[in-house]
Structures are given as structure tokens and as C-alpha cells.
Amino acid sequence: MMAVEEFIQAVALAPRVRLEGAGTKATFMKAAPQDCLTISTQSISGIVSVSPGDQMVTVWAGTLVSHLQQELATHGQALPLLDPNEFGKELAGCPGTVGGLLAANLPSGLSSQHGEPRDWLLHADVLFRGQQAQCGAKVVKNVAGYDVHKFLCGTWGQMAPFLQVTLKTCPIRALKGTSAVRLRAAALPVWILRTLPTLFDRVLEGAEGLVAHDRASCTLWSDVRPPTPEEGWIIGPAGQAWSDNLQPGLTRAAKLVFDPEDRWQ
Amino acid sequence: MVAGLSEVLSPSQVLAGSATHRTYDCDAYTVDRSAPTCVVLPESTEEVQAIVRWCNESSVPFTPRGAGTGLSGGAMPALGGVVVSTKKMSRILEVDLPNRCLLAQAGAVNIRLSQAAAPAGLHFAPDPSSQTVSTLGGNINENSGGPHTLKYGVTAQHVLQATMVGCSGEIVVLGSRVANGPESSLLSLIVGSEGTLGIVTEAWVRLTPLPKHVATALVAFPDSSSATQAVVAILEEGVVPAALEMMDFNIMQALRTAFGLEFPEEAGALLLVECDGEEPVNDELDSVLAVCRASGAIDVRVAQDEEERAKLWTARKKGIGAMGRLAPTIVTHDGVIPRTRLPEMLAYVYEKASEIGVGVANLFHAGDGNLHPCFYFDDRVPGTIEKVVAAGEEILRKCLELGGSVTGEHGIGVEKAGVWGHSLSPADRDLQMAVRDVFGVSGLCNPCKVLPDQKGCVEHVKRWRGAAT
Incomplete structure (x- = not known):
């Protein structure tokens, strides 16, 4: 039996599931409920195909980002992320697995030039109400249907987890330098804040526990909760989040539609 | 209907009559046509809300429309009813240069956004060929591309926040001026939704520095x-x-x-x-x-x-x-393939055109692998339009066979609902339909587009095609 089928079966047997990739972003999530089974996505890993001429890679969700970057580099391509060894994990987007990268859609030190993981996702095979379903297309441009795959980025595996994805890659030659500054290693779980250019300086001055910041994308990383700006958003430890426009009603509606059994924790 | 809507808006904002029917029975995709009963011209989000509420109370279908430059029939009122035109919602409401963003109504013309930002060395990057006439609302709903999307990305990457009147008349604001936050990206579902999830009335968009x-x-x-x-x-x-x-x-x-x-x-x-x-x-x-x-x-x-x-x-x-010089009728198709398959795909396009005895010219976004075969012919020759439509569908199936998509920027609309719908597995289709459930979509909001599921869509396909010939 294929790994993905075994994975789907294992998930189907458990009424409550917490998916785990490499665990690099675990501090951002609420603790899983007690009746919940943790299942690793690393059983569904591996690179399916690399096409540098098309700037595309197809990969299983459990694949390590570090492994993917090594493989892409042999083709002169990369995901536009900074190297965690050089810049620290925060500015590298806390990379673990590809599935985790997309599920969290966290900013990185290259966000202002290259966007977030959501921008690179072209096609996804997802696990939707127990079935394998596809959305998007394996081309760099597509407007057929609703962009469900883009919506699922940043939902932390709570709606319909990624199984296999196709991402747009960036030629290494076209990678831009970063304006981000790394100050120190984080001592405690990290907070991430982004705000408007006109508010960033004031936020930066008032922030304690700074780990890194990037003026180009008006983002900062700190291990103390930063002051709440007038506009923007904050992502913090244990599922704490603030935004100037959270839509709890529609998000609840989406959770009920995508995960009516409340399986994904 | 005219009387009812004239109570909701002022009578001068409601158009009806045979000239209106003819003008609004299609967009730039002219193969299929269906006339509205009337056209309304709201000026604000609140007026759009009043119209949508009236349509719900009266069980009348409604279809949003910008400049009508769409190429897949997205603005065609498939089941008649009301066309909600954003023509009078063309204001730029706020330009925030220090924060590099701009708020405009849905009917604002694409190029005007760039013009408003140009003195500060900024522009609105999506540049569809229609940019001198097409509107922000249309660009958002079709997730428009253009020649420079190869580097700058499509509309989705440039929309920060959108205000939408949902299908039952509720006003929702999705996204934030500060992008990619922890809120779930419902905005990603609105961009490219072809007006099937509600009517976008205004949006904050990102302004990008003009290259030096x-x-x-x-x-x-x-x-x-x-x-x-x-x-x-x-x-x-x-x-x-x-x-x-x-x-x-x-x-x-x-x-x-x-x-x-x-x-x-x-x-x-x-x-x-x-x-x-x-x-x-x-x-x-x-x-x-x-x-x-x-x-x-x-x-x-x-x-x-x-x-x-x-x-x-x-x-x-x-x-x-210039194609107008070659023949009286032009039909432009839109498909995408991995760019490494371009040589193979183009050969197939030429072969199809010669098979049915019409001309084909290709002018397209090669870097994106986004093909626009443009068939030119005389539609007065009986049977030609049918052959062109059939050849177009074969080209789209070839795109799918080569691992591509049936549309890179024109949308599904009514044109591709059949060929795209057939390419989905039942689970893929359920996943798409889930989006409609999230937004509580009724059968009245831009019916028969993308994934036709309203009663009457199938019967009406014949009527549209009949009207076109």
C-alpha cells in the first residue's frame, strides 16, 4: 500500500488528530486536547518531480524543507527562504516540513521581495472530509475555480491538510538580498508582529525582547509580547493571535464546512 | 421589477428596455447571450446591499458587472434578472502613499489606480490588456493577469482588503491593509471567484514602486x-x-x-x-x-x-x-501549460485551426505558459462558429493532458463550465462547492457560472447558444 493511503487510513481511525511535521512551529499552537492522537506527516515525504524550466517542484507534504532546498539547489532553484543556519530560524520562516511551511504561512526575511509560502503554492492534493481532493493547477498561472489551496495556507492544518503540493520555485540567480536584521537567538517562544510602514518605527522602539526585524516588510520577531499596533497583526505562542480584521464568524463557518467532525486539532 | 428597484434606488439608477437588453446580454465573450430584465447603477456599498436584499426578497437572480471586458461570459446574466453595474462606483476613496496602498470603489478603472499613484513613483502592478477600461472589481473577480505578472504576480498578490456584499445582503470586510496575518485567508477565495460569492464593492490594493x-x-x-x-x-x-x-x-x-x-x-x-x-x-x-x-x-x-x-x-x-483586418470574427481562447510544453502545444493549435479551415494567430504570455490562440473567421459561414467552439474545447483538453489548466486569466464563466467541470473528480468538486457553503451562497448570485448547479442552467445553455447565431 502506498504511504499516503496508509496515512489516510491512520487518520481515519482517530476521531481527533493533531498533525505534526518536524515540530519547528509547535510553540505557536495550542496544546493538543488529551483525547487527540498525534500523527506525523513525515511518512508522506519525498520529492516527486523538479522542473527548473517551469520553475516548479512537486513534493509530499512531509518532506523537510532543508532536504528540498538541497535538491533544488542542484537545479539552480530554491524556495525563497533565508538559510536558518546563517540568519536564525525566525528569519528563515521557522522551516520544518513543506506541509508545515504552508500550514503556518509565516513571514520570513525575504517576504517583502518574494512573498509568503501562500504565494508560491500552485496546486495541492489535500485531505478533505476523508477524501483526497485536488485544487489549483501545476502551472505558474491559473484561474480555474476557487483558490482553496491558497485559503488553506495559514489554517494550521485545521481545515483540510496538505498531502502533496506543487510550488513555484525561484532561480537562485534571481534571489534578492535581505534587509532583515538578526539580533540574537530567542530565549522564549517567539511572537511575530507586522504593521504598516508609518507605524513600524514606533512599534520597534516600544518592543522588548527583539530577536529580529525587517523594515522592508515591517515585521518583527521578539520573545516578549510586542505592543499592539493600531493596524496590523500579531501571532504568538500557544495559538494567541490578534489582527485588525479577524473574521471569527466566517472562520467558524469554514471550520464547520471543511471539518464538520472537528477532527483536526 | 423596474418599479420595485426604483423604490430601492432612484429611478434614474434603473435601466430597462430593448437597448439595455441588447447592451447587457453579454460581455466581451459574445458566443453566448442572455438578456437581463433590468440594469441597476448603485453608487455605494449600502446601495448594493439594498439591491441584493431586494433580489433575495423577490427571488430575482443578480449578476455583477464592471466594464464588461470579461472573456468567458462572467458578466452575462445567465438566468436574466438584474445586472448590478459598478459603472457609478468609480471613485478612488483614499490614497495612502506612505503605506503604499490605495482604497478604490469596484468600478474604478485599473489604469486610474496607477495614474493616482504615479506622482509618488508607485503603480498598481496588474496590467491586463484591458487596463484602460477594465475595473478593479472585475480584476479582483477574475484575478486578472497581464504581461508583467511574470515578475509581479497576478491580482491576488496585490489586493489587501475587500469589502463585499454577500449573497444574502450582509456586508463583510475581508483581509487587512497589513497582509498575510493570522486571520484565515477568506480573501483568497474571493479573488478569482468570478462574482459567484457576492459583489465586491471596494478594496484596498497594494501599490508597487515603479522600476527605476x-x-x-x-x-x-x-x-x-x-x-x-x-x-x-x-x-x-x-x-x-x-x-x-x-x-x-x-x-x-x-x-x-x-x-x-x-x-x-x-x-x-x-x-x-x-x-x-x-x-x-x-x-x-x-x-x-x-x-x-x-x-x-x-x-x-x-x-x-x-x-x-x-x-x-x-x-x-x-x-x-489588428486582427480585425484579417477576418470579421475573432474568438480568443485562453489556456495554460507548463512552459516547457509550449512548442508541442503551439503545433497542436496550428493543426486544429487548419483541420477546421480557419485562421489562428498567437499573441500570448509565453513566460507564464499562458496561451491565447486567436481564431479568425467569418461567422456568417454556416457551421463555422460551432467548429471554432469545438476546436477551442479540444485545445483546452490538450492543455489538461499536458498538465496545465483550462484558464490562466479569462476565467471559467459560462464558457468553460462544461470542460472544466468534467475534469474534476467528485471529491475535487465537493472541495470547490465547500467554498460556496462557507459563504452561504444562494442560487441567485451570478448563477450558472464556474460550477453550474442552479436549476435551469443546462436548458439555458441551448438558449444562449441559440441567441448567438
């Missing part, structure tokens, strides 16, 4: 096959130009006839290449041109100044207009 340096070249190749091979080689080289557009022999012929443009006699295809950036981009253009020469380029013209640059772009921008 631009280098443009028009490169001639002996045939389209060598030109497409050059496209692949350029991107394999690791250069991402701002634009990489291709024009084939028939487009060149049309441009010669219509505008007297001159190209090398032995040229069979042209590539328009543009590189841009904060730093000088001459080196980047040089590597592109070196690749072109290695792929068999026979002539290279590099723009020396802005005037020459505009002239080189004329070939690209006037191409479709």
Missing part, C-alpha cells in the same frame, strides 16, 4: 518553435524578466496590414522581452539576448529610450486590434 531601470527588446526568430524554445532557455538560465511575450507570424501579418509596422521579412515569430529593477538591468537583458541568439534569433532591436520602448510595445498591445 527598464530595458526592452524585440527579438525576431525564424519560427514560433525556436521562439518558444528560447522562452524555456531564458527561464532555465535563471533570469526572470518582467515580461516575456510572444507574437507569431499571423499577428505580424495583421500588424503590417493594420498599422504598417515593419518586421524582418524572414521572421516567423517575435519575442518581446522586458527586464526591470532598482539597479541597472543591462546585464540581465544581455544574458537574455545571448540565450535568444543561441536559440536562433535572427534580429534584435533594443529600445534606446522611452519612445522606442513604447514603439516596441505597440506590436504587443495593438496585436488583437
Whole structure:
């Protein structure tokens, strides 16, 4: 039996599931409920195909980002992320697995030039109400249907987890330098804040526990909760989040539609 | 209906009568037609809300419409009812230059956004060919592209926040001026939804710095096959130009006839290449041109100044207009394939056209692998339009077979609902339909588009096609 089928079966047997990739972003999530089974996505890993001429890679969700970057580099391509060894994990987007990268859609030190993981996702095979379903297309441009795959980025595996994805890659030659500054290693779980250019300086001055910041994308990383700006958003430890426009009603509606059994924790 | 809506709005904001029916029975996709009962011209989000509520209370279908430049029938009122035109919602409400964003109503014309930001050296990056007329609302709903999306991305990457009147009349604001936050990205579902989830009334969009340096070249190749091979080689080289557009022999012929443009006699295809950036981009253009020469380029013209640059772009921008000289009827298709399959795909397109005895010209976003085969013919010849529609569907199936998509920028609309719908598994379809459940979509909001599931859509397909011939 294929790994993905075994994975789907294992998930189907458990009424409550917490998916785990490499665990690099675990501090951002609420603790899983007690009746919940943790299942690793690393059983569904591996690179399916690399096409540098098309700037595309197809990969299983459990694949390590570090492994993917090594493989892409042999083709002169990369995901536009900074190297965690050089810049620290925060500015590298806390990379673990590809599935985790997309599920969290966290900013990185290259966000202002290259966007977030959501921008690179072209096609996804997802696990939707127990079935394998596809959305998007394996081309760099597509407007057929609703962009469900883009919506699922940043939902932390709570709606319909990624199984296999196709991402747009960036030629290494076209990678831009970063304006981000790394100050120190984080001592405690990290907070991430982004705000408007006109508010960033004031936020930066008032922030304690700074780990890194990037003026180009008006983002900062700190291990103390930063002051709440007038506009923007904050992502913090244990599922704490603030935004100037959270839509709890529609998000609840989406959770009920995508995960009516409340399986994904 | 007119009387009812005239109570909701002022009577001058409600249009009806035979001229209205004819004007609004299709958008720029003219193969299928269906007339509305009336057209309304709201001026604000609240007026749109009042219209949608009235439509719900009266069980009348409603279809949003911007400038009507859509190419898949998205603004056609498939089941009649009310067309909600954003024509009078064209104001730019706020320009926030320090934060590089701008708030505009849905009916604001694309180019005006860039014009408003130009004094500060900024622009709204999505540049569909229709940008001098098409509206922000239309661009959001179709997730419009354009020549420069190769580098700058499609509309989705430039919309920060949208205000929408949902299907039952509720006003929702999705997204934030500060992008990519922890809120779930419901905005990603709205962009590209073709007006089926509600009516977008205003939006904050991102403004992008205008590049300080631009280098443009028009490169001639002996045939389209060598030109497409050059496209692949350029991107394999690791250069991402701002634009990489291709024009084939028939487009060149049309441009010669219509505008007297001159190209090398032995040229069979042209590539328009543009590189841009904060730093000088001459080196980047040089590597592109070196690749072109290695792929068999026979002539290279590099723009020396802005005037020459505009002239080189004329070939690209006037191409479709020039097609009018070749035949009375033009149908433009839209499909995407991995760009490495371009040579194979183009050969298939030429073969299809010759099989049904019509002309085909290709003018397209080669860098994105986004093909626009443009069939030209005389629709007065009985049976021709049917053959063109059938050939178009075969081309789309070929795109799918090569691992691509049935649309890169024109949308599904009514045109591709059949061919795209058939390519989905039941689970894929359920996943798409889930989006409608999230937004509580009723059968009244832009029915029969994307995934037709309303009663009457199938019967009405015949009626539309009948009206067109």
C-alpha cells in the first residue's frame, strides 16, 4: 500500500488528530486536547518531480524543507527562504516540513521581495472530509475555480491538510538580498508582529525582547509580547493571535464546512 | 421589477428596455447571450446591499458587472434578472502613499489606480490588456493577469482588503491593509471567484514602486518553435524578466496590414522581452539576448529610450486590434501549460485551426505558459462558429493532458463550465462547492457560472447558444 493511503487510513481511525511535521512551529499552537492522537506527516515525504524550466517542484507534504532546498539547489532553484543556519530560524520562516511551511504561512526575511509560502503554492492534493481532493493547477498561472489551496495556507492544518503540493520555485540567480536584521537567538517562544510602514518605527522602539526585524516588510520577531499596533497583526505562542480584521464568524463557518467532525486539532 | 428597484434606488439608477437588453446580454465573450430584465447603477456599498436584499426578497437572480471586458461570459446574466453595474462606483476613496496602498470603489478603472499613484513613483502592478477600461472589481473577480505578472504576480498578490456584499445582503470586510496575518485567508477565495460569492464593492490594493531601470527588446526568430524554445532557455538560465511575450507570424501579418509596422521579412515569430529593477538591468537583458541568439534569433532591436520602448510595445498591445483586418470574427481562447510544453502545444493549435479551415494567430504570455490562440473567421459561414467552439474545447483538453489548466486569466464563466467541470473528480468538486457553503451562497448570485448547479442552467445553455447565431 502506498504511504499516503496508509496515512489516510491512520487518520481515519482517530476521531481527533493533531498533525505534526518536524515540530519547528509547535510553540505557536495550542496544546493538543488529551483525547487527540498525534500523527506525523513525515511518512508522506519525498520529492516527486523538479522542473527548473517551469520553475516548479512537486513534493509530499512531509518532506523537510532543508532536504528540498538541497535538491533544488542542484537545479539552480530554491524556495525563497533565508538559510536558518546563517540568519536564525525566525528569519528563515521557522522551516520544518513543506506541509508545515504552508500550514503556518509565516513571514520570513525575504517576504517583502518574494512573498509568503501562500504565494508560491500552485496546486495541492489535500485531505478533505476523508477524501483526497485536488485544487489549483501545476502551472505558474491559473484561474480555474476557487483558490482553496491558497485559503488553506495559514489554517494550521485545521481545515483540510496538505498531502502533496506543487510550488513555484525561484532561480537562485534571481534571489534578492535581505534587509532583515538578526539580533540574537530567542530565549522564549517567539511572537511575530507586522504593521504598516508609518507605524513600524514606533512599534520597534516600544518592543522588548527583539530577536529580529525587517523594515522592508515591517515585521518583527521578539520573545516578549510586542505592543499592539493600531493596524496590523500579531501571532504568538500557544495559538494567541490578534489582527485588525479577524473574521471569527466566517472562520467558524469554514471550520464547520471543511471539518464538520472537528477532527483536526 | 423596474418599479420595485426604483423604490430601492432612484429611478434614474434603473435601466430597462430593448437597448439595455441588447447592451447587457453579454460581455466581451459574445458566443453566448442572455438578456437581463433590468440594469441597476448603485453608487455605494449600502446601495448594493439594498439591491441584493431586494433580489433575495423577490427571488430575482443578480449578476455583477464592471466594464464588461470579461472573456468567458462572467458578466452575462445567465438566468436574466438584474445586472448590478459598478459603472457609478468609480471613485478612488483614499490614497495612502506612505503605506503604499490605495482604497478604490469596484468600478474604478485599473489604469486610474496607477495614474493616482504615479506622482509618488508607485503603480498598481496588474496590467491586463484591458487596463484602460477594465475595473478593479472585475480584476479582483477574475484575478486578472497581464504581461508583467511574470515578475509581479497576478491580482491576488496585490489586493489587501475587500469589502463585499454577500449573497444574502450582509456586508463583510475581508483581509487587512497589513497582509498575510493570522486571520484565515477568506480573501483568497474571493479573488478569482468570478462574482459567484457576492459583489465586491471596494478594496484596498497594494501599490508597487515603479522600476527605476527598464530595458526592452524585440527579438525576431525564424519560427514560433525556436521562439518558444528560447522562452524555456531564458527561464532555465535563471533570469526572470518582467515580461516575456510572444507574437507569431499571423499577428505580424495583421500588424503590417493594420498599422504598417515593419518586421524582418524572414521572421516567423517575435519575442518581446522586458527586464526591470532598482539597479541597472543591462546585464540581465544581455544574458537574455545571448540565450535568444543561441536559440536562433535572427534580429534584435533594443529600445534606446522611452519612445522606442513604447514603439516596441505597440506590436504587443495593438496585436488583437489588428486582427480585425484579417477576418470579421475573432474568438480568443485562453489556456495554460507548463512552459516547457509550449512548442508541442503551439503545433497542436496550428493543426486544429487548419483541420477546421480557419485562421489562428498567437499573441500570448509565453513566460507564464499562458496561451491565447486567436481564431479568425467569418461567422456568417454556416457551421463555422460551432467548429471554432469545438476546436477551442479540444485545445483546452490538450492543455489538461499536458498538465496545465483550462484558464490562466479569462476565467471559467459560462464558457468553460462544461470542460472544466468534467475534469474534476467528485471529491475535487465537493472541495470547490465547500467554498460556496462557507459563504452561504444562494442560487441567485451570478448563477450558472464556474460550477453550474442552479436549476435551469443546462436548458439555458441551448438558449444562449441559440441567441448567438
